[in-house]
Amino acid sequence: MTFESPAAVTKEINHLSQLCKENNYIDPQLYDTYHVKRGLREPNGKGVLTGLTEISTVYGSKEIVGVLTPVDGRLFYRGIDIKDIVNGFVERGCFGFEETVYLILFGKLPTKDELDKFIKLLAYFRKLPPDFGPDVILKSPNKDIMNAMARSILALNAYDRNSDDLSLTNVLKQSLSLIASIPLIGVYSYLTYRHYYKGKGLYIHNPKKEFSEAENILRIIRQDKEFTPLEAKILDISLILHAEHGGGNNSTFTTHVVTSSGTDTYSSVAASLCSLKGPKHGGANIKVKLMFDELKREVKNWEDDGQLSDYLLKVLHKEAFDKSGLIYGIGHALYTKSDPRAEILSEYAEALAKEKGREQEFALYKRVAHIAPWLMEYERKMYKPVCANIDFYSGFIYDMLEIPDEFYTPLFAISRIAGWSAHRIEELTCTNKIIRPAYKSVAREAKYVPLDKR
Numbered sequence: 001m002t003f004e005s006p007a008a009v010t011k012e013i014n015h016l017s018q019l020c021k022e023n024n025y026i027d028p029q030l031y032d033t034y035h036v037k038r039g040l041r042e043p044n045g046k047g048v049l050t051g052l053t054e055i056s057t058v059y060g061s062k063e064i065v066g067v068l069t070p071v072d073g074r075l076f077y078r079g080i081d082i083k084d085i086v087n088g089f090v091e092r093g094c095f096g097f098e099e100t101v102y103l104i105l106f107g108k109l110p111t112k113d114e115l116d117k118f119i120k121l122l123a124y125f126r127k128l129p130p131d132f133g134p135d136v137i138l139k140s141p142n143k144d145i146m147n148a149m150a151r152s153i154l155a156l157n158a159y160d161r162n163s164d165d166l167s168l169t170n171v172l173k174q175s176l177s178l179i180a181s182i183p184l185i186g187v188y189s190y191l192t193y194r195h196y197y198k199g200k201g202l203y204i205h206n207p208k209k210e211f212s213e214a215e216n217i218l219r220i221i222r223q224d225k226e227f228t229p230l231e232a233k234i235l236d237i238s239l240i241l242h243a244e245h246g247g248g249n250n251s252t253f254t255t256h257v258v259t260s261s262g263t264d265t266y267s268s269v270a271a272s273l274c275s276l277k278g279p280k281h282g283g284a285n286i287k288v289k290l291m292f293d294e295l296k297r298e299v300k301n302w303e304d305d306g307q308l309s310d311y312l313l314k315v316l317h318k319e320a321f322d323k324s325g326l327i328y329g330i331g332h333a334l335y336t337k338s339d340p341r342a343e344i345l346s347e348y349a350e351a352l353a354k355e356k357g358r359e360q361e362f363a364l365y366k367r368v369a370h371i372a373p374w375l376m377e378y379e380r381k382m383y384k385p386v387c388a389n390i391d392f393y394s395g396f397i398y399d400m401l402e403i404p405d406e407f408y409t410p411l412f413a414i415s416r417i418a419g420w421s422a423h424r425i426e427e428l429t430c431t432n433k434i435i436r437p438a439y440k441s442v443a444r445e446a447k448y449v450p451l452d453k454r
Helices: 006-023 029-033 082-092 097-106 112-125 132-138 145-159 168-198 213-221 229-242 250-260 265-276 284-298 305-316 340-356 359-380 390-400 405-430
Strands: 056-064 067-077
Touching: 067 082, 067 097, 067 340, 082 097, 082 229, 082 340, 097 112, 097 168, 097 213, 097 229, 097 405, 112 168, 132 145, 132 168, 145 168, 145 265, 145 405, 168 213, 168 265, 168 405, 213 229, 213 405, 229 340, 229 390, 229 405, 250 265, 250 405, 265 405, 284 305, 284 359, 284 390, 284 405, 305 359, 340 359, 340 390, 359 390, 390 405
Parallel strands: none
Antiparallel strands: 056 067
């Protein structure tokens, strides 16, 4: 038998998918029977301890007299409160992402001399191999920018003679090179997609050595290369807030798991990037933006709490937006009463909205941030409070920065590679054991039946 038409192939695939559905079902009650921690979470929401880290600390609850109690969220990079880190840069009137990367990687704040050298080192690495852009990026357009970035990062392995060298010196060199060059990979991948899939003009701008990471991103993604000081400042703060978030988030845990197998740096980063692209992880910010796009169309009066509540209830009841039942940007695995990153972004989103003349939209976001948690807690009978998370405001900020929708999640990856690099180094330095959790088989034994008797 041969398949001679797409319709015949589709029919067979549908048949096989039904077999998959029938023979891959596990009774949900078995997870309780065998005390399986699905998603590595306890029934009360507390994470199952799978590792140790010194890189960052996340607080969303506190154990008081044996009871896990919600508290205002706090985030620390190497023991320093993220709010103090951001305020330090703001008060000095300088960009802070590069200094934050130094802190995350090396566990201490740099002196002025150390920071100057580090910034120059990143500038040195802010380049791609000769002809890499034309041969790898421009000739292979991809409608999914994250997949294009993963492919390019894997391709860099071929340009590195010491790609499999796991010595600390070599891994650090590879990490710094990727941290510095991934904005070029991301932006050029987007511009290639924009040209081939949207029929737009193709322009390629080179970065400037004297520019910060945030300034260079805005320079190379915009056709006119122009941006305001406030735009660059807010993008810098966004990069800082996305740079790291503990070892338990999905993409960083992927870093630890893949690194523990002894694989190379490029494979590790590509794997983490593929984890981040999922809408339940780094892809949530674009979901927030698209959800608000629909909300703005469906709700006539943005100042009417009743109309807003009606729309949000439709979302929760799987009657609106993507029918998932999720209000994107609301709720977090760890933060309960507040997400410190969202609080910081909210402040700067307001400032940028004033510059852009979009105060009414910002007021809408604040109103939804107030209404949605209450509705979710009431409808879902939740055991803990929920709050707006960083994705709630980041999409709005990126929209005001004229960053295209398709580049929201790649921008997250451009920042988070700092944390992945630090966790990879921590895994290689502290352990030498492959991560292999247990899975219990609940399959019944079956006898082999010869083909002619089936």
